Amino acid sequence: MSKNGENVAKSVESLKKWSKEKTGVTVSGQVCDISSPASIEGSVKSIDRSLGAIEVLVNAAAINSDKLLFNSSEDMIKDTIETNLMGTIFMCKTVLKHMIRHKKGSIVNIGSVVGLKGNTGQTIYSASKAGLIGFTKSLAKEVAPIGITVNLIAPGFVRTDMTSNIIKPKPEELIPLQRIGSPEEVAEAVHFLANASYITGEVLLCDGGLHLVL
Template sequence: MGTMFMCKTVLKHMIRQKKGSIVNIGSVVGLKGNAGQTVYSASKAGLIGFTKSLAKEMAPKGITVNVIAPGFVRTDMTSEIVKPMPEELIPLKRIGSPDEIAEAVHFLANASYITGEVLLCDGGLHLVL
């Protein structure tokens, strides 16, 4: 719900300006699912659907809407939840960093001809799930 409320708030200004970019943060699990994460997977899948629908609505107004789908990212939360960290599962053999996700967000925020896309930023994890 927070994403929807935030989008509603910023879209008022973007529509007036006839331009803008929204980049939501989803998860590879929203595309692939994961045992033990049913509710999380469903919420992220819903976010992806929301993003695509909003992209269709906002494109004629000059606003792009996309979503980043990270895999494992080294944060305080994942360090406590996932032990040991699953580097061996990931084709690139390492956990992503918050800075790498930020780079993907920056790319989509500045990509004026990309909308309605899901950008996987997961070290190739989606290839093995």
């Protein structure tokens, strides 16, 4: 995260401005290296002091570098797994300490349709997202007796900074709903699962029907 700290800070400032203008809600941010348990612990403690106990955790951090497996460097493989899978595991482990204490909470992990279907050139990314599915379902079983829900959203093509260079020129030829999804539509799915107190261990596809044709 140190290499991308400036980008993260800019994202936080943009979110603060947008939230204040659109909703009137105050937003605060933390720069955190999710591959580091110590960094996560520090951020969670800071949030707990300033905002109170975390009731909803959304794990959305991810990186992707489209390459065939034999062209993938060891560093790229490690970075992808550490960010997409291990980061979520470490984050859940830390935040759950607080949720268990209060006997309530909701965790929503952001996976991908390729974690279910696979995709050429995305072997490592697909592996990291498939791992999230198994992790989500297992963790849901562990914490259900405490009243904590754990679910996963599997988006398809969504227009973000990460996907801007890899989305196909004419997605309508591939996606049944004939358009790329928006971050707002994924956010609506997150909001639904975060408040769905009787749903846990679920994988919710939010892909415009892309899984039907892959």
